[in-house]
Amino acid sequence: xxxxxxxxxxxxxxxxxxxxxxxxxxxxxxxxxxxxxxxxxxxxxxxxxxxxxxxxxxxxxxxxxxxxxxxxxxxxxxxxxxxxxxxxxxxxxxxxxxxxxxxxxxxxxxxxxxxxxxxxxxxxxxxxxxxxxxxxxxxxxxxxxxxxxxxxxxxxxxxxxxxxxxxxxxxxxxxxxxxxxxxxxxxxxxxxxxxxxxxxxxxxxxxxxxxxxxx
Amino acid sequence: xxxxxxxxxxxxxxxxxxxxxxxxxxxxxxxxxxxxxxxxxxxxxxxxxxxxxxxxxxxxxxxxxxxxxxxxxxxxxxxxxxxxxxxxxxxxxxxxxxxxxxx
Numbered sequence: 320x321x322x323x324x325x326x327x328x329x330x331x332x333x334x335x336x337x338x339x340x341x342x343x344x345x346x347x348x349x350x351x352x353x354x355x356x357x358x359x360x361x362x363x364x365x366x367x368x369x370x371x372x373x374x375x376x377x378x379x380x381x382x383x384x385x386x387x388x389x390x391x392x393x394x395x396x397x398x399x400x401x402x403x404x405x406x407x408x409x410x411x412x413x414x415x416x417x418x419x420x421x422x423x424x425x426x427x428x429x430x431x432x433x434x435x436x437x438x439x440x441x442x443x444x445x446x447x448x449x450x451x452x453x454x455x456x457x458x459x460x461x462x463x464x465x466x467x468x469x470x471x472x473x474x475x476x477x478x479x480x481x482x483x484x485x486x487x488x489x490x491x492x493x494x495x496x497x498x499x500x501x502x503x504x505x506x507x508x509x510x511x512x513x514x515x516x517x518x519x520x521x522x523x524x525x526x527x528x529x530x531x532x533x534x
Numbered sequence: 535x536x537x538x539x540x541x542x543x544x545x546x547x548x549x550x551x552x553x554x555x556x557x558x559x560x561x562x563x564x565x566x567x568x569x570x571x572x573x574x575x576x577x578x579x580x581x582x583x584x585x586x587x588x589x590x591x592x593x594x595x596x597x598x599x600x601x602x603x604x605x606x607x608x609x610x611x612x613x614x615x616x617x618x619x620x621x622x623x624x625x626x627x628x629x630x631x632x633x634x635x636x637x
Contacts, residue, residue, distance in 0.1 A: 351537040355545045409545040416538040
């Protein structure tokens with residue numbers, strides 16, 4: 320199944336690049352640097368989805384103590400951290416030519432950095448504790464607490480005055496984006512979501528094999 | 535506003551490197567686990583073979599001992615055999631040679 324997902328993700332990424340660079344037009348105000356959006360925005364959506372999956376799996380693990388739920392939580396949070404890292408890096412690269420700075424401590428950037436650090440701590444916590452059951456239990460609690468910060472990241476642009484713009488799509492009412500730009504964004508989101516699902520499926524399989532080999 | 539293609543290239547390159555590195559790391563991890571599994575299976579087989587060999591040796595010794603018990607010459611020498619010192623290189627010393635016991 321993961322092989323099929325991998326090929327689908329590869330095809331999706333090729334289609335996403337075609338949409339982002341071939342079909343979507345040059346943005347009038349920002350110029351071609353706006354094309355970073357087709358990577359930056361879907362990356363954070365996939366990270367949100369992965370963290371949501373991690374949250375559900377962590378709750379299931381704490382309730383039922385099923386090792387499969389723990390493996391899914393581990394894989395989803397790891398992949399979510401990877402995508403969030405890509406989001407932060409591409410955001411900094413996009414910020415330099417448009418805002419004039421790589422980084423600023425505004426509410427959106429600070430809250431997303433806090434979530435990123437919490438998930439890095441989640442992964443380190445798993446490495447630090449040798450007892451597998453205890454590591455899974457502590458990590459599940461930390462994963463739930465870290466994932467509960469995501470609404471704070473999303474609404475930070477409404478609750479505080481920020482340099483970061485408010486969302487163009489994940490908001491009440493219709494999108495203000497031109498349809499072709501919206502289509503390119505959604506194709507890239509689908510491609511990165513497939514890539515994220517592929518990574519999670521493979522990582523879950525590797526974790527299961529690792530446990531089996533060490534048992 | 536200028537197009538800033540270098541920033542676009544940098545963003546996509548960093549993303550490609552991050553995803554590519556993670557993918558390669560997953561591949562390496564999978565290979566390592568397969569190798570570990572292979573070693574584990576081989577170890578189990580070798581250990582099983584060793585155990586079978588040891589069991590066979592123990593069976594042989596027991597059958598020799600039973601045969602010796604049936605031999606009258608050996609049976610008459612049983613008392614002297616019991617006074618024989620331990621095998622050379624045995625880690626446990628003879629009771630008489632242990633000063634802590636003598637005290």
